[in-house]
Amino acid sequence: MNTELKPGYAIPSGESTLEPSSLLEVDDLTVRFRRNRRTLEAVHGISFSLSAGESLGIVGESGSGKSITALAMIRLLDPMTSSVSGAVRFAGRDVFTLSPRALRKVRGADIAYVFQDPLGSLNPSMRIEHQLTEPLRLHGLAHGRQARQRALEMLELVGINDPARRLRQYPHEISGGMRQRVMIAGALITNPSVVILDEPTTALDATIQAQILELLADLRKRLSMGMLLISHDLGVVAQVTDRVAVMYAGRIVETGATAEVLAAPQHPYTRGLLSSRPRLNAPRTAALTPIPGQPPTLEAHPQTGCGFAPRCPLADDHCRSALPPLGSQTHAAACWKATPGRAA
Numbered sequence: 001m002n003t004e005l006k007p008g009y010a011i012p013s014g015e016s017t018l019e020p021s022s023l024l025e026v027d028d029l030t031v032r033f034r035r036n037r038r039t040l041e042a043v044h045g046i047s048f049s050l051s052a053g054e055s056l057g058i059v060g061e062s063g064s065g066k067s068i069t070a071l072a073m074i075r076l077l078d079p080m081t082s083s084v085s086g087a088v089r090f091a092g093r094d095v096f097t098l099s100p101r102a103l104r105k106v107r108g109a110d111i112a113y114v115f116q117d118p119l120g121s122l123n124p125s126m127r128i129e130h131q132l133t134e135p136l137r138l139h140g141l142a143h144g145r146q147a148r149q150r151a152l153e154m155l156e157l158v159g160i161n162d163p164a165r166r167l168r169q170y171p172h173e174i175s176g177g178m179r180q181r182v183m184i185a186g187a188l189i190t191n192p193s194v195v196i197l198d199e200p201t202t203a204l205d206a207t208i209q210a211q212i213l214e215l216l217a218d219l220r221k222r223l224s225m226g227m228l229l230i231s232h233d234l235g236v237v238a239q240v241t242d243r244v245a246v247m248y249a250g251r252i253v254e255t256g257a258t259a260e261v262l263a264a265p266q267h268p269y270t271r272g273l274l275s276s277r278p279r280l281n282a283p284r285t286a287a288l289t290p291i292p293g294q295p296p297t298l299e300a301h302p303q304t305g306c307g308f309a310p311r312c313p314l315a316d317d318h319c320r321s322a323l324p325p326l327g328s329q330t331h332a333a334a335c336w337k338a339t340p341g342r343a344a
């Protein structure tokens, strides 16, 4: 293995504390950006793992660091403007020290990424067949008729009618929901062990959103891949994931089995997210209570204490001065006032 240090990616000095059985292990991941001659830390040493066949949701308001966590994991952040430290291991291999060739294989074939905007991610001037089969050709997995056959199967798997016709079409000729299905088909075509979906339904209207979530829940059951689902919406995460990590200002503030976290959220932020969301754990008539204030910008990430303290109804001086640790329990919250078992 090439142990050359890539610009912006530092090898961690500490030993891993993660389960050896995990397919994907993220250990003390920290992301910093250089902006206007300042270095701003956007993700402050987060750790989590994903087992084969497991589905993990990362949830939090816009700007909490969900996307950059995922991008940093597979080294998709620009090393000229960012630096990443910590460790990411995929199937036991350190992603940050892979050779460019090995990294391309992991990124293209083993860990698939579905970006937020399907139209922006598809090439408008190429037929769907070419785009779907490209990763197969690139990684030498299939060519010609065999690749086309695999593309047809994948379109069927994601519920697209008349797949042979779709293969001949261009992205602008199909609907937004279908484009998202094509993106998912493209991500799965190499039979990856892990698929990362970044806000896969945000750009879609409510009906199509529900259909895509149903599809993801179905695929999760049928294929034994690990799934990392990024969303600002706990309702989306609730439908598709086994476990959830709630992020706020670049840290995981609560983690646990999705059903447990939703039924008995411990962190005031998770409770706030639930109370501000319609029709989840509450009758339709229940009033929505938005979380007061805004999440901090990177410049304003608190240097001491709990990052959520400025918006938290329970915060006291201790919360503002001492950073609460995230415990190692299966359901844990980084909060001095965490109240286990209390529902939203």
Ligand SMILES: Nc1ncnc2c1ncn2[C@@H]1O[C@H](COP(=O)(O)OP(=O)(O)OP(=O)(O)O)[C@@H](O)[C@H]1O
Binding pocket: 033, 035, 042, 060, 061, 062, 063, 064, 065, 066, 067, 068, 069, 081, 232, 297, 298
């Ligand atoms: N290339 C970059 N340079 C500087 N700052 C960045 C860069 N990319 C992201 N950020 C900042 O890092 C923070 C986290 O961004 P990130 O995109 O991970 O948030 P998010 O939780 O995924 O929210 P969203 O759903 O809005 O993308 C934000 O404050 C964002 O402005």
